[in-house]
Amino acid sequence: MTGAITQTLETALDKVLIVERREMVAQIDQAKAEMAVAKAAEVALGLRLEALEQSTSWRLTVPVRFVGNQIKSVQHVVRFTASAVRAAGGPAKATRRAFSILRQEGFQGVKQRISQLRQADKPGRSYSEWIKLYDTIDDVARVTIRADIEQMSVPPKISVLMPVYNPPPDFLDEAIRSVRQQLYENWELCIADDASTDETVTEVLRRHAAQDGRIRLTYRPINGHICAASNSALELVSGEFVALLDHDDVLPEHALYCVAKTILGNPDAGLIYSDEDKLDELGVRQNPYFKCDFNPELLYFQNMISHLSTYRTNLIREIGGFRVGLEGSQDYDLALRCIERLRPEQIIHIPRVLYHWRIHSASTAAAADTKPYALLAGVRAVNEHFYRTGINARAALDELSFFHKVQFFLPKHEEPTVSIIIPTRNGKDLVSRCIESILTRSSYEHFEIILVDNGSDDPGAIKFFNELGNDPRIQILRDNRPFNYSILNNTAARRARGDLLCLLNNDTEVLSRDWLQQMASLAIRPEIGAVGARLWYPNDTLQHGGVIVGLRGVAGHAFTGLPKGHAGYFNRALAPQSFTALTAACLMVRKSIFDEMGGLDEALAVAFGDTDFCLRIRQAGYRNVWTPNAELYHHESASRGREDTPEKLDRFQNESNLMRKRWRNELANDPAYSPNLTLNRADFSLAWPPRVARF
Numbered sequence: 001m002t003g004a005i006t007q008t009l010e011t012a013l014d015k016v017l018i019v020e021r022r023e024m025v026a027q028i029d030q031a032k033a034e035m036a037v038a039k040a041a042e043v044a045l046g047l048r049l050e051a052l053e054q055s056t057s058w059r060l061t062v063p064v065r066f067v068g069n070q071i072k073s074v075q076h077v078v079r080f081t082a083s084a085v086r087a088a089g090g091p092a093k094a095t096r097r098a099f100s101i102l103r104q105e106g107f108q109g110v111k112q113r114i115s116q117l118r119q120a121d122k123p124g125r126s127y128s129e130w131i132k133l134y135d136t137i138d139d140v141a142r143v144t145i146r147a148d149i150e151q152m153s154v155p156p157k158i159s160v161l162m163p164v165y166n167p168p169p170d171f172l173d174e175a176i177r178s179v180r181q182q183l184y185e186n187w188e189l190c191i192a193d194d195a196s197t198d199e200t201v202t203e204v205l206r207r208h209a210a211q212d213g214r215i216r217l218t219y220r221p222i223n224g225h226i227c228a229a230s231n232s233a234l235e236l237v238s239g240e241f242v243a244l245l246d247h248d249d250v251l252p253e254h255a256l257y258c259v260a261k262t263i264l265g266n267p268d269a270g271l272i273y274s275d276e277d278k279l280d281e282l283g284v285r286q287n288p289y290f291k292c293d294f295n296p297e298l299l300y301f302q303n304m305i306s307h308l309s310t311y312r313t314n315l316i317r318e319i320g321g322f323r324v325g326l327e328g329s330q331d332y333d334l335a336l337r338c339i340e341r342l343r344p345e346q347i348i349h350i351p352r353v354l355y356h357w358r359i360h361s362a363s364t365a366a367a368a369d370t371k372p373y374a375l376l377a378g379v380r381a382v383n384e385h386f387y388r389t390g391i392n393a394r395a396a397l398d399e400l401s402f403f404h405k406v407q408f409f410l411p412k413h414e415e416p417t418v419s420i421i422i423p424t425r426n427g428k429d430l431v432s433r434c435i436e437s438i439l440t441r442s443s444y445e446h447f448e449i450i451l452v453d454n455g456s457d458d459p460g461a462i463k464f465f466n467e468l469g470n471d472p473r474i475q476i477l478r479d480n481r482p483f484n485y486s487i488l489n490n491t492a493a494r495r496a497r498g499d500l501l502c503l504l505n506n507d508t509e510v511l512s513r514d515w516l517q518q519m520a521s522l523a524i525r526p527e528i529g530a531v532g533a534r535l536w537y538p539n540d541t542l543q544h545g546g547v548i549v550g551l552r553g554v555a556g557h558a559f560t561g562l563p564k565g566h567a568g569y570f571n572r573a574l575a576p577q578s579f580t581a582l583t584a585a586c587l588m589v590r591k592s593i594f595d596e597m598g599g600l601d602e603a604l605a606v607a608f609g610d611t612d613f614c615l616r617i618r619q620a621g622y623r624n625v626w627t628p629n630a631e632l633y634h635h636e637s638a639s640r641g642r643e644d645t646p647e648k649l650d651r652f653q654n655e656s657n658l659m660r661k662r663w664r665n666e667l668a669n670d671p672a673y674s675p676n677l678t679l680n681r682a683d684f685s686l687a688w689p690p691r692v693a694r695f
Contacts, residue, residue: 328374
């Protein structure tokens with residue numbers, strides 16, 4: 001028996017895994033270069049990943065020192081690596097990921113990830129398949145929901161507001177039926193018919209009102225358009241909350257249940273909104289918008305609240321209801337006026353699709369320019385919001401995207417000084433390009449540059465830095481300690497004379513002349529903490545569009561690799577918006593906030609110091625904002641090189657572990673990103689499965 005076990009172990013130990021290198025270049029020299037990444041595995045546990053000289057394959061060899069019960073665990077690592085090669089795109093990345101998990105979670109964690117990989121999100125899977133798996137209410141879910149409703153001690157009454165004017169009768173019929181079929185029954189449907197001329201519309205309304213006493217109906221004698229009609233419907237409301245429904249759209253059967261449950265869980269809520277998708281004329285769902293939590297700058301760019309939106313009734317009445325003259329953007333204007341009276345924590349996002357927006361020839365769901373008057377009304381709504389709230393900004397219509405260009409301004413005669421901190425070691429050519437671009441392309445003049453020389457030993461670089469010091473706008477600060485990005489910036493910040501600090505990599509290059517004004521106009525606002533820029537790779541693909549925490553384990557850049565001119569997910573690559581974190585490759589913050597936070601955490605020498613800094617800023621109650629209006633090139637890692645040595649990988653892993661320990665909850669729940677979107681890629685594609693509990 002013992003001999004059989006020994007033979008089995010020996011067979012397992014001798015076994016090698018051949019993995020085809022899919023989508024990778026076949027040249028042997030490139031294969032050997034990639035092996036540098038995999039050296040971390042050899043250092044960690046003695047496993048060897050070898051490029052076979054005469055093929056495009058890899059061999060993973062298990063060392064003899066793994067014996068006894070550990071053999072199955074090692075096989076888990078092997079199997080995970082095989083699966084991850086296909087999912088991650090190459091053996092180097094797969095092996096690094098396998099051993100990252102191994103160090104953090106042990107062999108059992110690797111075993112669990114094997115099953116997760118098999119069900120991981122895959123590009124190309126359809127939204128209809130996602131709906132079947134994760135957004136379909138079956139009989140079991142209905143029983144669960146009804147049981148939960150029975151347990152509600154005081155279920156809130158929700159009034160569904162519907163102005164009506166000559167919709168296609170079958171669409172109107174379906175809209176009303178979608179309310180009547182709600183699993184949650186404590187609702188009323190308040191309909192104001194705005195003098196419809198189609199008699200069939202009147203017949204549909206009367207039939208439904210006769211069949212269900214919860215439908216309250218009023219007929220306007222003359223057509224007053226949607227704002228007047230909405231106000232007429234508002235007069236019928238008796239519920240504590242008002243939900244808005246267009247006369248040709250559809251609510252899923254669990255919509256009002258989700259709203260009611262959210263109300264009970266957030267008794268101080270004033271505004272609740274959900275995700276949405278579109279419904280074509282054949283009833284096919286498509287184009288889902290999985291939204292982030294409340295995001296003021298994004299709201300100024302687009303009406304991210306819209307559907308399904310639910311308001312506290314007395315709040316709508318306090319602000320005077322819907323404003324005549326804002327037709328087409330009346331819901332947008334309503335949201336903007338309501339948020340002026342609410343604290344951010346009173347604005348709640350439900351990360352579920354609770355509204356199906358109908359696509360047909362006359363709807364704005366089909367095309368943004370269907371109702372051009374609505375676009376102009378939206379610009380007016382935003383600008384009047386700025387006026388009422390004292391925000392020094394101006395919105396204009398972007399005629400290409402049909403969204404808003406929002407320009408924030410610095411106060412006149414109070415232009416702050418910006419201290420630009422640039423750490424470097426040698427890198428004369430990089431620093432020369434960076435500083436020259438600042439000096440020659442920046443239209444803003446109130447700045448100083450602090451160049452931190454971290455132990456340069458290149459005579460040419462040292463001479464060049466000394467020459468730079470002759471410019472009164474440039475300080476040269478020498479620090480010969482081992483490289484620690486956080487220490488270098490903290491030391492320079494103490495020498496800074498500016499009101500604002502701009503942390504800047506030496507491998508960046510200014511593109512937009514007004515980059516400092518664009519960032520400073522946001523950074524001076526009292527509610528905003530850090531401000532990040534839009535960074536491009538030299539090939540004009542996006543390098544930084546904000547940071548998503550939790551992406552690929554700790555954090556990653558949004559929209560990485562997106563070609564210039566592409567709008568990204570629901571135009572978010574074009575929009576100033578709040579992000580949980582931003583890259584310090586170009587990061588502006590008030591010096592007072594930097595000091596309040598104690599600067600960057602010096603335990604994070606290289607990776608994630610900026611993410612940690614931004615998380616602490618947000619924890620202190622500020623918002624971090626990314627703006628596409630400040631643009632630079634980023635020649636990433638040009639000076640320090642890649643993270644491809646065992647020492648660098650070990651340091652990276654330690655810093656990753658620190659982040660996971662410190663920010664575990666935050667990494668799992670980024671408010672600037674939807675739990676219905678993947679954390680495996682930066683393209684805002686669907687998560688399989690989503691991180692939202694099923695019913």
